[in-house]
Amino acid sequence: MTAQIVFELKGACAGYSGRPALFDIDLTVRANERIAVMGRSGAGKSTLLGLLYAQRPADVALVPQASALVKPLSVFHNVYMGRLDHHSTAYNLRNLVWPAACKVAEVRGVLESVGLEPEIFKAAGELSGGQQQRAAVARALYNGRPILIADEPVSALDRVQGGDVLSLLKARHETLVLALHDVHHALEHTHRIIVLERGRKVVDAPSNTLTPDDLLRHFGGEP
């Protein structure tokens, strides 16, 4: 039952501008696994996700921590951007100026699932923080690549909304690596939980063997 390996790190170290952020990380991610990466801020979660993304950018749909939207453009355009590689440059430019009805319908469908459909032609910069986050999720959903790497994709949403969004991502993508801070989300939606502490992996265990208290002890997240 060993599935294909998607990501593999052996003794990985990384740092920013000379300051080490990750030490000696061993990690294997197999297809169809759902993994939560947890830890205090500055523990190295984003760095770890960046290392994984760099291994196979062509197969990954990415939700970065700062939603990374083009604020002057509409929500439609921002979501459409998830599939720029599917179309010719000429078609992309045409859609920038005059969106095609069929693309609008596709994007509208995705936006309905995250509850942003009414905002489709609003500029991304006019959205609230939670709405921007859902727009970034919609872009990844529309992109549809089999692996999802998401850095705190539901941090600006309440627990119910966040759970709904995670369910959508689970349904759309095969393999998920999610940086999360909500212990209940992690236990409910992932198979395996990794906790980082100051750049080192201190927990790597199946979710069903862990309790909320096990996790909270490590990083004092929300109960």
Place this chain on the structure above:
Amino acid sequence: MNRLALGNTSLSFLISALLCLAVADIAVTALNPWDEMLRLMRGLLRPEAASIEVWSVIWTVAFAVVGVGIGAAAGFLLAIAFPHLVAVRASALVLRSIHELFWALLLIQVFGLGPVTGVLAIAIPYAGIFAKVFAEIIEEADLTAEKVLPTGTSVVSAFAFARLPEVAERFKTYTLYRLECGLRSTLVLGFVGLPSVGFHLESYFKQGKYAEAAALLAVFYVLIGTRRLWARPATLPFLLIASLLLLPQGIGSGAWLPNLVRFVTHDIVPTPLRNGEVGSLATWSAFSVWLQVIVANKVLPGVWNTIVLAQIALVGMGMLALLLFPLVSRQFMGRIGQPAGRLLLVVVRSTPEYMLAYVLLQLLGPSMLPAIIALAVHNGAIVGYLMGRHADALDYRLDAPRGLNLYAYDAVPRLYGQFLAYNLYRWEIIARESAIFGILGVATLGYYVDAAISEFRFDVAIVLILATVALCAVIDAASRRLRRGLRISTLATRLADAPAR
């Protein structure tokens, strides 16, 4: 921002300006300056509308639109294609460091006194400025979305979706603002013979026909004051096409290619190298003597006078700006007074400093004084206008003091870092303008350039122009260093970046 450092910097500039003032020639040499001044005032108050040369107004707009248009397009391409290429950055620096008047004087040798000279004299330096500013805007833009684009996205798609929308608005604002500068540049090019408004202004001023000059100037102010009405994204295509069709016919040579070849391969080659053998040692020692003579007799005195003029004008600008900025601030002038103050400063700022210096020279006689006043007044109005906008963008507490107390205890202390940022940024601009004023007879670098060109010694002129470029580059670097050292390098420095009304 360190208060002590800000104060020390200001003080050292003040002292350097006072020292320069002690050695500068600032005598009023005109016999009857007050009589002439009175005639000027009388003339300015009685504009003679019948004397307006309509075609010169049309041509001024046409030159500015085509020149700025080509400059913006070229700068855009440079900025997006080679944002990090050192060679491109360096050539953009050289292009913009040579003032449009110098470009015009050089281009006249190749293209004659025609539309091509006028357009290129604006387009070339503006391309350098646009390339720099557009590259800076791209650097400052939020480009995180670009990193999330799916791999395999084409370069053009990535640019159009993730980059262009983030920068388009600022590109547009900046380009349209530059059109205003282009109008001023075109006017100034009239003083060297281009058939713009400046050409007629020069002859009116020379003949003392102040009423006629006043009417023409009024038209120019209206043109600049209404820029937002007639220069919009929607009207640009029409403006460009009409301008291209309406550009005047040229006089002078049509054989520009042989001219260009002669100019580049003969005229600007240093005389000792032109005649001697390139391989022989004698040629190079002759060249070294030739260069030493130019440096000793022209470059060094020119640089010295340029610095003296620039330091005095810079400090004069700063003091004027500090005095003037409350005039354009609603906090100080109220809803009724502020528009009046604003009108005053916009009129002063729209007056090209070169023309101002020209007029003052007629009134006060030849010395450094006209150039000092012109530079300080023009730039002081610009910085004062910007500071006024910053003053209104501050949050004042409800029980804030009023009048002089507000000025001294609240506005000036809070705006002082921004004030120094503007001053240091304009340092290099003022130095470049100081060099140019040599054409009017002040012995700055431009004086020697103008003299060399009128003697057809273009090799000497090029050396002097390069010396001007080097001086401006040194001042620019010093200004950056100071701004970084004072931690004010992230504050606004460009007119288009000041807080909106």
